[in-house]
Amino acid sequence: MEIQDLYALIPEMQCIPNCTICCREFGIPSRTPLEEARIREYLDREKIKFSYASGTTCPYVTERGCSIYPVRPLICRLYGASKNYPCVKGVVPLSPLDEDQEAEIFHLYLSHFRGT
Ligand code: SF4
Ligand code: SF4
Incomplete structure (x- = not known):
């Protein structure tokens, strides 16, 4: 599985x-090493200066x-899309994730990408 x-x-x-x-409310978002590498590569490619929270x-x-x-x-990506991460402005997608779907996504995320 690719991310x-x-x-x-x-x-x-x-x-x-x-x-x-x-x-503006949650600081620097949590991410896996793979996601960090994707961000660094994107910043380099787009010549965006890295800054700190x-x-x-x-x-x-x-x-x-x-x-x-x-x-x-x-x-x-989960913020607002899942009932456990509700948007403070009340925006919801057409088909928000239910708790089982969210749990499955976290399971896949941790099992495939936690150490990558
Ligand atoms: S969506 Fe972008 S700007 Fe907003 S918290 Fe995530 S990385 Fe930061
Ligand atoms: S609408 Fe909700 S999810 Fe979208 S940026 Fe604003 S607070 Fe965040």
């Missing part, structure tokens, strides 16, 4: 335009949203 295959199991959020509230603000958030959107880690 993109896992990401594809998570429904897309249709966020409020220019909203970055959740990216400030307070609760993620280092990758900009006024226009996430600067690493194509390679954002799993936890960012």
